[in-house]
Amino acid sequence: MKKLINDAESVVADALTGLAAAHPALRVDVEARVVWRADAPRVGKVALVSGGGSGHEPLHAGFVGYGMLDAACPGEIFTSPVPDQVVAATERVDGGAGVLHVIKNYTGDVMNFELAAELCAQQGMAVASVLVDDDVAVQDSLYTAGRRGTGATLFVEKIAGAVAEAGAPLAEATRVAGAVVARSRSFGIALTSCAVPAAGKPTFDLPETEVELGIGIHGEPGRTRAPLASARDLAAVAMDAVHGDLPLAGDLLVMVNGMGGTPLIELYIAFAEVEAYIRGKGARVARSLVGNYVTSLDMQGFSVTVCQLDDELTELWDAPVQTPSLRWGR
Amino acid sequence: MKKLINDAESVVADALTGLAAAHPALRVDVEARVVWRADAPRVGKVALVSGGGSGHEPLHAGFVGYGMLDAACPGEIFTSPVPDQVVAATERVDGGAGVLHVIKNYTGDVMNFELAAELCAQQGMAVASVLVDDDVAVQDSLYTAGRRGTGATLFVEKIAGAVAEAGAPLAEATRVAGAVVARSRSFGIALTSCAVPAAGKPTFDLPETEVELGIGIHGEPGRTRAPLASARDLAAVAMDAVHGDLPLAGDLLVMVNGMGGTPLIELYIAFAEVEAYIRGKGARVARSLVGNYVTSLDMQGFSVTVCQLDDELTELWDAPVQTPSLRWGR
Numbered sequence: 001m002k003k004l005i006n007d008a009e010s011v012v013a014d015a016l017t018g019l020a021a022a023h024p025a026l027r028v029d030v031e032a033r034v035v036w037r038a039d040a041p042r043v044g045k046v047a048l049v050s051g052g053g054s055g056h057e058p059l060h061a062g063f064v065g066y067g068m069l070d071a072a073c074p075g076e077i078f079t080s081p082v083p084d085q086v087v088a089a090t091e092r093v094d095g096g097a098g099v100l101h102v103i104k105n106y107t108g109d110v111m112n113f114e115l116a117a118e119l120c121a122q123q124g125m126a127v128a129s130v131l132v133d134d135d136v137a138v139q140d141s142l143y144t145a146g147r148r149g150t151g152a153t154l155f156v157e158k159i160a161g162a163v164a165e166a167g168a169p170l171a172e173a174t175r176v177a178g179a180v181v182a183r184s185r186s187f188g189i190a191l192t193s194c195a196v197p198a199a200g201k202p203t204f205d206l207p208e209t210e211v212e213l214g215i216g217i218h219g220e221p222g223r224t225r226a227p228l229a230s231a232r233d234l235a236a237v238a239m240d241a242v243h244g245d246l247p248l249a250g251d252l253l254v255m256v257n258g259m260g261g262t263p264l265i266e267l268y269i270a271f272a273e274v275e276a277y278i279r280g281k282g283a284r285v286a287r288s289l290v291g292n293y294v295t296s297l298d299m300q301g302f303s304v305t306v307c308q309l310d311d312e313l314t315e316l317w318d319a320p321v322q323t324p325s326l327r328w329g330r
Numbered sequence: 331m332k333k334l335i336n337d338a339e340s341v342v343a344d345a346l347t348g349l350a351a352a353h354p355a356l357r358v359d360v361e362a363r364v365v366w367r368a369d370a371p372r373v374g375k376v377a378l379v380s381g382g383g384s385g386h387e388p389l390h391a392g393f394v395g396y397g398m399l400d401a402a403c404p405g406e407i408f409t410s411p412v413p414d415q416v417v418a419a420t421e422r423v424d425g426g427a428g429v430l431h432v433i434k435n436y437t438g439d440v441m442n443f444e445l446a447a448e449l450c451a452q453q454g455m456a457v458a459s460v461l462v463d464d465d466v467a468v469q470d471s472l473y474t475a476g477r478r479g480t481g482a483t484l485f486v487e488k489i490a491g492a493v494a495e496a497g498a499p500l501a502e503a504t505r506v507a508g509a510v511v512a513r514s515r516s517f518g519i520a521l522t523s524c525a526v527p528a529a530g531k532p533t534f535d536l537p538e539t540e541v542e543l544g545i546g547i548h549g550e551p552g553r554t555r556a557p558l559a560s561a562r563d564l565a566a567v568a569m570d571a572v573h574g575d576l577p578l579a580g581d582l583l584v585m586v587n588g589m590g591g592t593p594l595i596e597l598y599i600a601f602a603e604v605e606a607y608i609r610g611k612g613a614r615v616a617r618s619l620v621g622n623y624v625t626s627l628d629m630q631g632f633s634v635t636v637c638q639l640d641d642e643l644t645e646l647w648d649a650p651v652q653t654p655s656l657r658w659g660r
Contacts, residue, residue, distance in 0.1 A: 002521040002538070004521065004597070004599060006599065014561070014599040015596075018597075018601040022598065057595045057598070058594055062594070191332040191334060231334050261591045262591075262628070263385075263591065263627055264590075264655075265341065265387045266334040266345075268346075269334060269348055271352055272345070273348075290352050292593070292622070298630070300332060
């Protein structure tokens with residue numbers, strides 16, 4: 001295991017230092033671990049705050065900016081942000097119209113965001129939340145009661161971010177965020193384990209001839225192991241799982257997401273298979289993303305996230321966005 | 331070595347199929363291996379064509395679109411495109427104002443683009459070329475006479491693409507492209523080897539405790555091997571090499587580029603060190619890119635590319651661009 005780092009203990013701080021240096025439109029408090037839009041708070045605009053463990057970059061800090069998140073609070077590697085951190089992020093961006101917390105469904109995240117929301121409420125801030133639980137792989141798992149929150153988090157942040165940018169009230173942003181969750185499903189497959197810097201070794205052992213089906217974004221176990229197969233067969237496993245839970249129909253927003261260590265050429269190969277599968281079911285890829293967006297450190301593998309679009313969601317997806325890692329239309 | 335592929339023989343075709351499915355603004359001839367803008371040819375606009383071996387994604391096909399390349403011709407993995415392919419790409423986008431070929435300095439690429447240019451000239455097309463040779467690591471290497479062409483290729487394609495989009499004539503686009511080459515330098519470091527799918531094993535062996543300094547983007551040898559060190563020390567090695575060749579001064583465009591298998595969190599750590607180094611020399615990072623842009627399949631590692639900006643180049647860099655992997659301002 002080789003890492004391009006200075007010290008396992010300073011990984012998050014060092015990366016935030018780089019993020020700040022690279023993106024003048026962001027403000028970064030490396031000490032407090034908060035990243036926010038330089039133009040926040042915007043009076044009268046609903047603010048979006050998300051956060052979670054680090055190691056999933058660009059999620060979440062790479063999605064802070066116009067049309068998406070107002071702030072992100074990155075925890076240590078694979079570790080929930082602490083409540084004080086969430087409160088600090090919320091305070092920094094609250095423009096008086098309320099704040100929506102976007103929470104991935106992990107026990108620690110849920111607990112810390114809930115506690116933070118109570119503290120914010122005591123200070124008079126209006127805080128709502130949406131819980132993302134799109135991963136169909138397992139019910140209950142290491143770190144999670146119920147389904148895990150993975151790739152759909154990006155969809156929620158983008159689409160609810162567009163609603164907020166358009167000036168909608170908190171209840172409306174919350175409603176739309178919930179609609180995205182209800183319409184989204186994910187499934188991930190690992191070819192290799194990730195390795196946490198402080199651990200200094202791979203999180204789990206995966207033989208050279210096997211893959212883990214239904215992997216979590218922290219290397220949590222999936223449904224089962226299986227022999228390494230073609231991109232076509234692996235895409236079919238992922239899509240069978242998604243389709244079995246929420247039948248593919250109509251216009252879809254589809255992300256083929258790399259887990260951090262898989263090169264783009266392979267992700268396009270997987271996307272070709274996913275698109276063909278969807279076409280075979282009579283549905284259509286109307287919008288797509290291919291790349292490393294919701295990662296698991298250096299893990300090799302991919303996940304597929306599908307969202308059933310309607311006219312409203314399509315328009316919100318297409319709305320301008322200007323963040324370090326998602327940019328278009330402006 | 332695990333790959334998310336169907337077959338080692340169909341990697342390029344399968345990835346191009348995915349690229350076509352994901353990006354409706356592109357046209358892709360999977361058979362002929364040509365990717366071009368759906369709106370090409372544009373009458374009266376100088377067209378930019380680049381190409382080279384596959385395995386460096388998103389370079390080049392991910393940079394086809396408004397404000398950048400008009401066409402790309404991807405060869406097999408780490409293999410130059412054949413002359414017919416370059417001719418086909420040139421024909422498809424020639425709008426009568428001439429075509430600029432952007433060529434990375436590798437013997438095969440140079441030879442095949444030169445032959446293609448002759449064939450194009452015989453057909454009455456006006457073709458000019460720019461040779462990118464930014465890598466300061468080595469003089470002459472496997473595949474190359476002189477310096478290798480690496481990360482600066484992205485800078486040339488973006489900046490010359492903006493000139494062409496603005497309606498400049500071929501001579502002007504060629505001049506600006508040459509200015510970018512003259513002002514740009516790169517240096518790369520590998521933590522691990524890449525593995526070519528058809529080979530089925532890593533290209534070279536690199537012990538768990540060592541890195542390769544001055545690596546090429548096909549895994550060609552660099553200057554030397556050294557013990558694995560901190561991001562700070564590795565960044566200093568890269569920057570010393572760049573600074574020793576073209577002293578850092580004034581406003582710089584800086585890319586910290588991942589080799590394909592290095593996650594974004596590590597690239598931001600490296601960027602923080604590169605930025606601090608540059609500041610220490612009294613120069614300034616005026617514009618930056620952090621991410622996987624000019625890759626070497628699944629290699630772990632990074633490269634730094636620096637370009638000395640002036641007002642003209644800064645304005646051209648900032649101009650709108652709309653491609654699969656580089657997008658802003660529109």
